[in-house]
Amino acid sequence: MQALAALSPAAIGCGHGPVIQGPQAAAGLAQLAAHYPVPAHGRYIHEAARTNASGVEHLPPACTRPAAPPGRRAGRRRTAGRGSLAAATPPPG
Secondary structure, eight states: OHHHHHTOOSEEOOSSSOOEESHHHHHHHHHHHHTOOOOSSSTTSSOOOEEETTEEEEOOOOOOSOOOOTTOOHHHHHHHHHHHHHTTSOOOO
C-alpha cells in the first residue's frame, strides 16, 4: 500500500467499483496506506502471486492456519480501509 501511495496517482481503477480521480485519489490512498492493518497470517504474507501475459503463473500455498474468530476477521478490517478510500471519492455528477 505504501509503495502505491508513493506514486501519488491522479486516478485509481481497481477493477471493481468506480474509478477514483483527482487530488482525492492520492489523498485517499495515502490515508489508506497510513492506516492499513497488515494481517498477521494468510496466503500472501510471505510470498506474492506471480502473473504473466497468460494469467496467473504461481499461487503461494493456501494458508493452513484456522480462520480468526468472529469479530477479528480480516474482512472487517478491509471494509474499514475501503471506507477510507471511498470517503475520498467525489460525489457523482
